[in-house]
Amino acid sequence: MITRIKLRNWKSHLDSELSFSKGVNALIGIMGSGKTSVMQAIAFALFGTFSGVSSRRIAIDDLIMKKPQEKGESSIELEFVLDGRKYEVKRTVEKGKGTSSAEIREEGKLLEVNPQGVTREVSRILQMDYDLFQRAVYSEQNAMDYFLQIPKGKRMQQIDSMLKLDRYEKAREAAVSIKNRIAERRKEKLRMIEDLKERKFEERIRDLESEIKKRGRERERLKGERERLAKRMELIERKFEKREDVVDDLRNRIADLNGRIIYLQNDIKERKERFKKGEEIRAKFRKLKRSIGEKPEDSLRESEKSLEGRRKEYYSLETMKSEILRSLEELESAGERCPVCESKITREKRGTLISHRKAHMEGIEKKMGKLSKVISKDEKELEALKERVELLREIEIEREGIEEDRKKIAEKEREVKYSRKKVTHLVELVRKREAEEKGSRKALQEIVAKEREVKTKLESLEEITQEKNDMLKELKEERDMFLEYVEETKTYERITDSMDSFVFVLRNTQDQLRDEFLKTVNYIMSQVWNELYPYGDFSEIRILVEKDYVLQLKGTRGWVNVDLVSGGERSLASLALRIAFSLAFTPNLRWLILDEPTHNLDVNAIEHFGGVLRDRMENIIDQVFLITHEERLSDYITGSIYKLERDKKMDGITKIIVS
Ligand SMILES: Nc1ncnc2c1ncn2[C@@H]1O[C@H](COP(=O)(O)OP(=O)(O)OP(=O)(O)O)[C@@H](O)[C@H]1O
Ligand SMILES: [Mg+2]
Structure with missing residues (x-):
């Protein structure tokens, strides 16, 4: 659970401090009041980045307050509790220098002091890297349907990478390439064996041996x-x-x-x-x-x-x-x-x-x-x-x-x-x-x-015998080499066979893991969907592999791809998927950040969503951060509610009102 965040000179926040509790926490405010900035600060504190920075749309310097006062540095302090232990993370960015310092403490004890080290520690503690955080926890503004925005054919790859299944892919590729190389070597050896066969080693060795005898x-x-x-x-x-x-x-x-x-x-x-x-x-x-x-x-x-x-x-x-x-x-x-x-x-x-x-x-x-x-x-x-x-x-x-x-x-x-x-x-x-x-x-x-x-x-006989023995030795060496080649080809064959099995097993494992994952996600989604969707036309939701992943809703006339339903329906389906991903990928964390999840929903759906937030969400997710300008949703909030205000005409700073 994220318990507290403090922002200093962070974009429009001069000195904001927010405390959060279990359940649904809400940041409510008009456009540009500084809501999203708080969530970005959470991501930045944990992983030293967020999507705007990692995609280079935003420079680090842009994170430091420019208006109404121009600041030289900015800092974020974040506190979270996991398995009963309190962690504090602090990062500072300096103009022209990027992240200049960082630290993480566990129960007040310093664990790490440099930016990468802190990121590493956070990933270790949360068992989640930034990528997973972004896809499973942090649903950014306008990116609720992030999964659906991935072009078809690329989704599998993205999910596989989240599931770390891409490792199997890499292992498979490596195995196939090794197998091919070995098969090539085997072919080469077989050619050499064919050539060497012509030399009739055994026969010559036999003749030579009987002569020596x-x-x-x-x-x-x-x-x-x-x-x-x-x-x-x-x-x-x-x-x-x-x-x-x-x-x-x-x-x-x-x-x-x-x-x-x-x-x-x-x-x-x-x-x-x-x-x-x-x-x-x-x-x-x-x-x-x-x-x-x-x-x-x-x-x-x-x-x-x-x-x-x-x-x-x-x-x-x-x-x-x-x-x-x-x-x-x-x-x-x-x-x-x-x-x-x-x-x-x-x-x-x-x-x-x-x-x-x-x-x-x-x-x-x-x-x-x-x-x-x-x-x-x-x-x-x-x-x-x-x-x-x-x-x-x-x-x-x-x-x-x-x-x-x-x-x-x-x-x-x-x-x-x-x-x-x-x-x-x-x-x-x-x-x-x-x-x-x-x-x-x-x-x-x-x-x-x-x-x-x-x-x-006798001397001449010995000389000749020596010569013959030398010849025999040479011949035997060549024969041994030949036999070694034969053995090698057998070994190569065994290796290529094993590689085939290995590749097969890898693919199988990959498929099985994917299947398991899909089963889990579908199970969670089916639970969530019943809670979320206020109408009766789509009774079920599922994700399945049809060449690539597709998200489907079950309507009166069977399963339809989510791409074909309305924007609102799509938004709820995406939300259900988000929640399912969060639980499937980070079952021990159970955090969810939702930035403007309702912007495509009608009044009925918003209210229904509010009901879910109030009555059901706590059972599903430990801590939700909800960002919205829908004032009416504040009635459904079970945790802290912050109202953010800002005098935009005057380029004012964000003011936080606790309600
Ligand atoms: N470096 C900066 N210094 C001062 N103000 C900034 C800086 N960078 C961005 N801003 C302003 O901070 C404001 C807060 O933006 P933010 O995205 O947090 O708003 P929001 O509350 O999420 O709005 P919306 O509801 O429209 O998404 C914006 O108006 C932006 O112009
Ligand atoms: Mg915003």
């Missing part, structure tokens, strides 16, 4: 052969190494044997020489033996025995001599008594005894001299014998060694012979091995050549 098998075979050859090569090389080791071993053995032979030969030579020398020793031995006797030990023992006897003899002579010497000394020193028998002895006897004894001693000394010579001779001879026996012993040992040599020589000569034979055998073996190696080398060379050949073949 064949080459793969050949490759495996060659690889196997190469491996086998490599193994054989390795085997031969290993044999070479082994053989080399064997030959080296043989050579070492030959060298060892030759060394041994040389050693043996030297040894034999030495022994032979020694043996030769042995001959002389043997002769010497024989001679010695002859001189010593067969048993040299016995001869030696005999000589020693005889020497011993002689020595014993000598010692006994020596003892005798010392006995005689001692007896002599005793005799010479004894005087008259015998030293032995103590008997008296004469000088002569003593002399005789002394000379006797001296003669005895001389004989002993002679014997001893002779014996000593024999002993020393015997000693010499024994010594020589001992030497000879010793020599014989040595020769004996040497002789045994020589005997050993003779055995050894024979032994070693046998070994030399054996070794020589062995060397010959080993040399033969070396030769054989070397011959074998020569043969193997030749075989190895052949294998190496063969391996190289296989390798070259």
Whole structure:
């Protein structure tokens, strides 16, 4: 509900303030008193425009008071209540600047401050934009039959846009254009598919794959052969190494044997020489033996025995001599008594005894001299014998060694012979091995050549296989592209089908919504019509689609288009349509502004209309603003009534009288 409006410097209003209530509010006054200006101010406050401004018939500057005073700016303040909340809108226009400021408050709280923002907020709160407001709420002066003034064929479009059904239209157009574009693309792809079909991808891929497979098998075979050859090569090389080791071993053995032979030969030579020398020793031995006797030990023992006897003899002579010497000394020193028998002895006897004894001693000394010579001779001879026996012993040992040599020589000569034979055998073996190696080398060379050949073949095969694989890859890529194209065409087909369905659904929805809307409008109109129309000739009213929307009244002879009925009938039909539109489009708002709705009506109809305003309107619409110069209608007004006056001769300002 719009509760209050304040106009400052607004056209002929210098400072007008009007309060409104529920029900029908009326502005009554003569022509040019400033009634319409108040309604324009309501529209301007809410949406920043009204039809004169939006159609550029009126400039913003023309809204600012020019007479009787010229003002630089003008402002409108509007207050309305919706769902229990109070909203205040204020807009100011300045000369040459258009709308210079605007604001909207909800319960005193500022919501927006710029003109467009305020319009946006109002549209959000009222759930209605200016277009809808103009068509559903604000029936401007002389535009009551606004709907009928739209040329036939354009009405559908206008209503659709009010119902926002034009969006479906736009969506449909967009969908059709997309569909056409996709269909075109599909056609193009189909052409490409036809061209690509000629290239017989599958067949070529199959051929190429089987060829690659064949080459793969050949490759495996060659690889196997190469491996086998490599193994054989390795085997031969290993044999070479082994053989080399064997030959080296043989050579070492030959060298060892030759060394041994040389050693043996030297040894034999030495022994032979020694043996030769042995001959002389043997002769010497024989001679010695002859001189010593067969048993040299016995001869030696005999000589020693005889020497011993002689020595014993000598010692006994020596003892005798010392006995005689001692007896002599005793005799010479004894005087008259015998030293032995103590008997008296004469000088002569003593002399005789002394000379006797001296003669005895001389004989002993002679014997001893002779014996000593024999002993020393015997000693010499024994010594020589001992030497000879010793020599014989040595020769004996040497002789045994020589005997050993003779055995050894024979032994070693046998070994030399054996070794020589062995060397010959080993040399033969070396030769054989070397011959074998020569043969193997030749075989190895052949294998190496063969391996190289296989390798070259394998390489060229691999190169070709690579080429074929590249070709295959390329072909498959092309094939995939082809398949992708096929898939794409299917997708395109699906899309165009969906688009068709979508378009169909859109059209259907649009038709259904339109139908719903028409049903609602027709229902409201039928209710309103019974209230509004005072005569009995037209019993019903309806709007229907016949190529475009038409408004019809049901007369005694059936439905007739409103264009064919009288101006008054037409006005009431238009009013019924207005009310129905207002309720159908803005069911939560239920406002209606009617500027001079009765100007085509006769007295009867005006009075009937007055009755409707008074008795019925409140049930249908919450708040009506009625502008009229029909003073008599004031009797039917249920809300505020303002009488507007103005001294037109003096270019006076609008004066408001509350009745
Ligand atoms: N900028 C302005 N300054 C002063 N007066 C103006 C200005 N613009 C328009 N007017 C005058 O304001 C008057 C009010 O016009 P308005 O349309 O509100 O009258 P009305 O009461 O609706 O008349 P009618 O019944 O003929 O439709 C007109 O006489 C017009 O000449
Ligand atoms: Mg007017």
